[in-house]
Amino acid sequence: MSQAVLNVEGMSCNHCVNAVEGAVAEAGASGKVDLATKQVTIDYNIDQVTVEAIIAAIEEQGYDVIK
Template identity: 45%
Template sequence: MEQVTIKVEGISCMHCVNSIEGALKEQNIEGRVDLKAGTVSVNYDASKFNLDQIKEIIEEQGYHVI
């Protein structure tokens, strides 16, 4: 398992948290949003996903990965 923390712009409420965490969970990726820090900590299987794919999942929810 790989672990990475991604800085994301536009996270402002619990709806944002649920949107991102839910989208990751649909792909069997463990993600935890830190609302105050504006980050997403992700644990993922590098044999199934790469970092660009993780970022794309987040951006598809309407947020900007920095």
């Protein structure tokens, strides 16, 4: 299992947290958002999903991932 921390701009409430965590889950990983730091910590299997796919899923929800 690998882990990545992504900075996500545009999150401001619990709805945002749910949207981002849901997008990460749909991409095939698990994620935990820290709204105060605007970061999401992702646990994923590198054989099943890429960080780029997870970023794309988050951005499809309307949030900006800062690289």
